[in-house]
Amino acid sequence: MSWTDPTGKRIRRGIGHKSKVNRRTAKARRLELQISLNENRGQQGSARSPWVMWSERYLVNRTAELMPKTIAMHHQVVRLLTENAYRSHELVMALTPARANDVVASWRTLVGPATVAKWVRIAKTVFTHALNEGEVLMNPFAHISGAEPTPAQRERHVTIEDVTKVTQYLLEQKPKTAAGWEGFKTRAGVALMVQLGYWTGMRTGECRHTAGILIHGHQELDEDRYILYPRGEYETTKQKQRVIRIEPTLRLWWKQHGKYLQTMGKKPSNPYRVVKDAMEVVDVEPFTFADLRRTRDVIWHQTYPSHVCNVWLGHSERVAQKHYLSVSEEHYS
Incomplete structure (x- = not known):
């Protein structure tokens, strides 16, 4: 099993004979390895930013790129992540996929499914930027669907x-x-x-x-x-x-x-x-x-x-x- 980290380094890990490991198991093991590498790099004191500092810089940089209403939603999602996903002074990489699941579950108690889907899409965008900057080794929201729930098709033709x-x-x-x-x-x-x-x-x-x-x-x-x-x-x-x-x-x-x-x-x-x-x-x-x-x-x-x-x-x-x-x-x- 191999993947490329944000620095461009190719990482290879053996997880067993191909015929004995299905795709789901391989994906789960890769996720465990990535989390382990994330934690190890954090313990080694590598140059990583605290979430609060990085998120403030992210919002400043994106303000010129996005429409006012869109950047307002990014501010809202960043605030929600700060309140629900991070403890004080935690690094950006501290958010794991398991904790991201808990965050999304808490969002579902606050708003409807369409709004949750919108927040998930924005969170994916935020962490894609973090991934590109080398702050994280993986996007913790990558496994969560950002598609809005589609109701039963009502093909109403208006006369x-x-x-x-x-x-x-x-x-x-x-x-x-x-x-x-x-x-x-x-x-x-x-x-x-x-x-x-x-x-x-x-x-x-x-x-x-x-x-x-x-x-x-x-x-x-x-x-x-x-x-x-x-x-x-x-x-x-x-x-x-x-x-x-x-x-x-x-x-x-x-x-x-x-x-x-x-x-x-x-x-x-x-x-x-x-x-x-x-x-x-x-x-x-x-x-x-x-x-x-x-x-x-x-x-x-x-x-x-x-x-x-x-x-x-x-x-x-x-x-x-x-x-x-x-x-x-x-x-x-």
Whole structure:
């Protein structure tokens, strides 16, 4: 069995005859050897940094590289590791895979599984940097899955009738008191989000961001395309500038309601709850903004080439096949 440590040195250890040791046993023994080497190097007084000092330097170095919201999450995970994983003045290498398991178990008592998965991914990134700098011989979170739990696939295809019912209800429910106008303005903004989600396939955050831009009159939906700029001018794997097709039906809807929304609407807040309440009132089967995006992807793929649809929607062919393309009831009729 052999592996390369962060200094580039090739380490070889015998663990028995190949025919008598399976892959799982070999992996477990390699992990034990790495932990033992970690402890030995710490006892020998090799130049290693205490966790507190190293983590502060890590956050300073990454601040210029990451978006503000992302670096804020890194600060949060580092603080959690400092509180739950390290004793005072311990070196970075002191965190073992077993202790990392205990840390993640404690996180599961605080937050939901999706947040835990996000924290695990950030912890892996932190210790990958520590590994590259030679502070540790292995990533203690490497064996823990950072994938978010996926619920049972709900391939809900939203019809134009469902969208019309929801948006009409959101726009027609006038408040009876002066205090109710703020809620009405929010509902008007959410109605625009639903229309954008159905006709353009934008992600939830993109719908909310675009609705705010349109309501404040910074852009219009009067052409056959719309340039979507990333929020905060930061480009990520999901938030990139792209040109989206604007369907004639959406342009007509905006022409009818645009001036009204610019006068009465505001950038939506808490759109999930507003849409959920509206669907219960108008008796529509519940759907999410991801369902709206999936529906648009399927509709466009029936008319346009795949590479064109993927450019409009801002994802790859692999992502479209895995998450969005599915069979609707209309395919059977």
